[in-house]
Amino acid sequence: MSAPLRVAVVGCGDVSSVHFDAIAHDPLAELVAVCDTDAGRREAASARYSVPGFASISELIDAVHPDVVHISTSHDQHAVLAIAALEAGVNVILEKPLAHTREAGDALVAAAEGSGAKIGICFQNRYNTPVRAAKELLESGRLGKVVGASGTVIWHRTREYYEDRPWRGTWANGGGGLLMNQAIHTLDLLQWLLGDVQKVTGGAATRTLAGVIEVEDTADLVLEHAGGARSTFFATLSNAVNDPVTIEIAAERGTLSLRGDLVATFADGTVETVTETVTATGERAYWGASHARLIHDFYESLSRPEPFWISPREARKTLEIIQSVYDQAYPGRHVVA
């Protein structure tokens, strides 16, 4: 067996625990360093995992030359840090979104496609067992042509969630709100399952968090997919609780209903249910259980010549959907890349 990949985590905040857990349980990897600009979080992670901590990605790369960096920082740092790693020949696992603006996303697409190193974006819900089953059913032709679909993300976020991490509520650092941070996963699944989005009509507004955040907490969209299907999407952070994410797909010979599990109902009365084999609990239930699967798949992909399948160009599709809504809801808005 070859030596484990030497990996580092850049950004030791809330979601980093999922990355640290995945690395610890993956036989292909070994954690060798951490990085955070915040001294408290850097020192806590360094002590907890007994690895050196660095205040910048460049110091980390110069000192330990990792095989892979996991980047889990605020959105405005995604492109700049990922480009720095790729330019140094270091492979990257990058949290969603691709970037906080179209321009930064385009720069990362160009850097990735000109680099010998690999990069994958964390749209981990594509690895959920029921989602995989839905994709296979749609591709099998058993359901016939898709007529239309709907998706919802009806959640709750508190004032404290934003006060604790002010970047999440700003255009400059978050690049947007609900769409960029939470609903992006379900938009990614809608376009992956139904086809590339050719036109977006949408609105966004701040319903209950006005005065706390600059960015939107509620949005509604109509997506027109290549192939002719249309889907509607509603998302809010103004609900009293976090309801299950839903995707409903109507096709000529049956329907697919994703609410955690997948229920496929066929015109002949047959019903098939696919459940998730690994369940996430607590705060992680919102993030799903599939980070570890994506991360393992990325590590394995390093021994193959082709780019990782959830590439910057692939992740750019969802960024474009969201930016199109912002163009319509906030004409004249300009976020510096």
Ligand SMILES: NC(=O)c1ccc[n+]([C@@H]2O[C@H](COP(=O)([O-])OP(=O)(O)OC[C@H]3O[C@@H](n4cnc5c(N)ncnc54)[C@H](O)[C@@H]3O)[C@@H](O)[C@H]2O)c1
């Ligand atoms: N895939 C998912 O399901 C999922 C879930 C939650 C969060 N996320 C994503 O993970 C990322 C982090 O979210 P979070 O909630 O953990 O945020 P957070 O604020 O808790 O953590 C981010 C950390 O990055 C550090 N940081 C910022 N700039 C840095 C830089 N230039 N170099 C090094 N460190 C830097 C901050 O000090 C902070 O500790 C975001 O992109 C978010 O969208 C993804």
